[in-house]
Amino acid sequence: MDNIAGKKSSLTWAVHLSVAALVIIWLIPTLGLLVSSFRTVEQISASGWWRALFPAEQNLTLRTAPPETQVQEGGVFVIEGNLFAVAGETPTQISAFGISAREVSAFAPGDTAELRRGGQITVATNGDYRLTNTEAFDGDRGARVFVTATVPPDFTLDNYDYVLFSGDARDGMGRAFLSTLTVTIPATVIPILIAAFAAYALAWMEFPGRALLIAFIVALLVVPLQLALIPLLSLHNAIGIGKGYLGVWLAHTGFGMPLAIYLLRNYMAGLPRDIIENARVDGATDFQIFTRIILPLSFPALASFAIFQFLWTWNDLLVAMVFLIDATGETTVMTRQIVELLGTRGGNWEILATAAFVSIAVPLLVFFTMQRYLVRGLLAGSVK
Amino acid sequence: MHPAFQGLITIALGVGGCVAYFYFANQALDRVLFPARGPNAGRNINRANMIRPWVFLFPALFVLCLYLAYPVVETLRLSLTDRDAGDAFVGLANYQQMASEPKFWEAIRNNILWLIVVPAASTALGLLAAQLTDRIAWGNIAKSLIFMPMAISFVGAAVIWRLIYDVRPDEADQIGLLNAIVTALGGDAQAWLTIPFWNNFFLMIVLIWIQTGFAMVILSAALRGIPEETIEAAIVDGAGPLRIFFSIKVPQIYPTIIVVWTTITLLVLKIFDIVFAMTNGQWETQVLANYMYDKLFRANDWGVGSAAAMVIMVLVTPILIWNVRQVRREMR
Structure with a gap:
């Protein structure tokens, strides 16, 4: 019915192309992060991630062999060799070289440069160099040479190894990962049962004030949790919970409750009346109806809410900062750790990208495997 | 243990x-x-x-x-109280003090900008994506990919977009996508997040990127719920695709558009993580929730912080009342 006669082919192409463009625009940001997390430090700063598959020009700092290898050739002292061989790197093509950190590409291959300490150096395209001086070279290290070389693409898992397993308190995500997991699972599981009972009462039990209660819950759906920070932190301190896992579990349970009840009530209210009334006639109590009939039938709604709550607690920053993370930072969660890294490691994209990807990998996995329930929950959860 | x-x-x-x-x-x-x-x-x-x-x-x-x-x-x-004076009642003094701070008005201005731009852009893009993806065979895959940022935390998204906005000194190769494009077109690399006023929009793009998928999923379900007869009748009457979309489809899903709009509006009113992680309110990007966080936990000023929280509460109240009335009407 959308295929209006005569316009089909051109319009369809336009649609395909626009959707492709939208998808690419939406995907590129995440793709950039993913690609960057697998690149080496040098590669990241040498070229944009979109050139990761191509050889890149990169500035390397190499050294000549130490003075002890010098030989005397008719009055001049000479050190010869290959720069890449000295550094133990794979040889590549050099497009320029320099002898000072300020001008790393001052000379073309084959040129001769005057060293400040005296002497001349010539570097060939393949990295072969010849260092000459009329006086003997002293010191115990070779001269520094900066080269601009074309380096092949280089992907590595070292970033993940470092971020996850190095145990570095500042850069490491291993502890924060466990901490996030510890926050998330109880905070997802505990609200479900509490909300399910309440939702059943609101959907299938007759009592005065029911409509008012539903309105109350809908009102609480939109109350900003910002209001709860100070009053509840004071309360937690007053009753001795303080900052810690127990506090953050309770807080997430409270903040997730309105959505849980609302979602589950909507779903339960839509279950067929016959089943429940037949069970009542057969003498089942409300408790039995709930545990034997309603809970199993409500599985899709329970799954929807569980996914929501999981994503929300896993991705949360504010609640964790206020109710969990104390001055020692022992219990820091991944989101907080990443914000810290943005401050201390703002330019170190190999660490930032990897840390961020570690934290978004789990939600992405949940998203792609359980998208069906997520969509269903969204459709049921938006107030109509 | x-x-x-x-x-x-x-x-x-x-x-x-x-x-x-x-x-x-x-x-x-x-x-x-x-x-x-x-x-x-x-x-x-x-x-x-x-x-x-x-x-x-x-x-x-x-x-x-x-x-x-x-x-x-x-x-x-x-x-309404002053914590330092032993919780003494101070009337509206905290609100007065808040109103005298330029940072508060900056937060209000930015929140208003966010409120205008983000719900409108997310809903419009979501509607476009829903309408387009519903018409093609691989639409579900496309939807799933546009919807994906929904699973990414605001902090993760902040890192993702900081990489896009990254800036290097002029002589170096730009590794941020935006600056790479700008320099390739002959422009100068910019530190996007530090340009006052416009940087707000670079932050908003992050939320639009996340929320478009949400709008798309809900609106796509609404579009599929439109009775086909209405569209067939329009085709018979000779309406073109654009006309059908704006005169037949959009009016029928209008209630759903309102729902999507208000849901994103609520989120925008509480927006915190993105600003906190990307600029922390510097360079005139302050928003209410971050202002409140500053007051509560950095300045330790519970009075003004709570006053800022009450401002957020007052701003969500119209939506709260509207939602409650909708639900009560439905139950009757």
Whole structure:
């Protein structure tokens, strides 16, 4: 019915192309992060991630062999060799070289440069160099040479190894990962049962004030949790919970409750009346109806809410900062750790990208495997 | 004891405790308080059934009142008192002090910008994506990919977009995509997040990127719910695709558009993580929730912080009232 006669082919192409463009625009940001997390430090700063598959020009700092290898050739002292061989790197093509950190590409291959300490150096395209001086070279290290070389693409898992397993308190995500997991699972599981009972009462039990209660819950759906920070932190301190896992579990349970009840009530209210009334006639109590009939039938709604709550607690920053993370930072969660890294490691994209990807990998996995329930929950959860 | 282990115990205790509570409360109600036997059996069953809903509701209501209803009242009280003066009542002094701070007005201005731009852009893009993807064979894959940022945390998204906005000194190769494009087109690389006023929009793009998928999913379901006869009738009458979309489809899904719009508006009013992680309110990007966080936890000024929280509360109140009225109308 959308295929209006005569316009089909051109319009369809336009649609395909626009959707492709939208998808690419939406995907590129995440793709950039993913690609960057697998690149080496040098590669990241040498070229944009979109050139990761191509050889890149990169500035390397190499050294000549130490003075002890010098030989005397008719009055001049000479050190010869290959720069890449000295550094133990794979040889590549050099497009320029320099002898000072300020001008790393001052000379073309084959040129001769005057060293400040005296002497001349010539570097060939393949990295072969010849260092000459009329006086003997002293010191115990070779001269520094900066080269601009074309380096092949280089992907590595070292970033993940470092971020996850190095145990570095500042850069490491291993502890924060466990901490996030510890926050998330109880905070997802505990609200479900509490909300399910309440939702059943609101959907299938007759009592005065029911409509008012539903309105109350809908009102609480939109109350900003910002209001709860100070009053509840004071309360937690007053009753001795303080900052810690127990506090953050309770807080997430409270903040997730309105959505849980609302979602589950909507779903339960839509279950067929016959089943429940037949069970009542057969003498089942409300408790039995709930545990034997309603809970199993409500599985899709329970799954929807569980996914929501999981994503929300896993991705949360504010609640964790206020109710969990104390001055020692022992219990820091991944989101907080990443914000810290943005401050201390703002330019170190190999660490930032990897840390961020570690934290978004789990939600992405949940998203792609359980998208069906997520969509269903969204459709049921938006107030109509 | 390792916290993960502690977590497992908490799950067991929490779930076990809930089950035990519901089971034993029911038992107590039916066996001990109002047994369904003896001379008063009938009356007892009725009484038990009057109390049972409240047994089922009690834990949820307790948590709701403690974690959401009580804080509203308590925050209002805190915003009217001075903590340093022993919680003395100070009237509107905190609000006056807040109104005298330029940072507060900057936050208000930026929040208004966010409120105008983000819901409109997300809904419009979502509607476009929904309409386009519904018409092609691989639409579901496309939807899934556009929807994906929904699973990414605001902090993760902040890192993703900081990489796009990254800037290097002029002579170096730009590794941020935006600056690479700008320099390739002959422009100069910019530190996008530090350009006052416009940087707000670079932050908003992050939220639009996340929320478009949400709008698309809901609007796509609404579009598919439109009765086909209305569209066929329009085609017979000779309406073109654009005309059908704007005159037939959009009016029919108007209620859903409002829902999407208000949902994103609520999110925008509370927006915190993106600003906190990307600029922390510097370079004139302050927003209300971050201003409040600054006051509460950096300046330790509970009075002004609570006053800022009350401003957010007042701003969500119209949506709150509208939602409640919608639900009450539906239930009638």
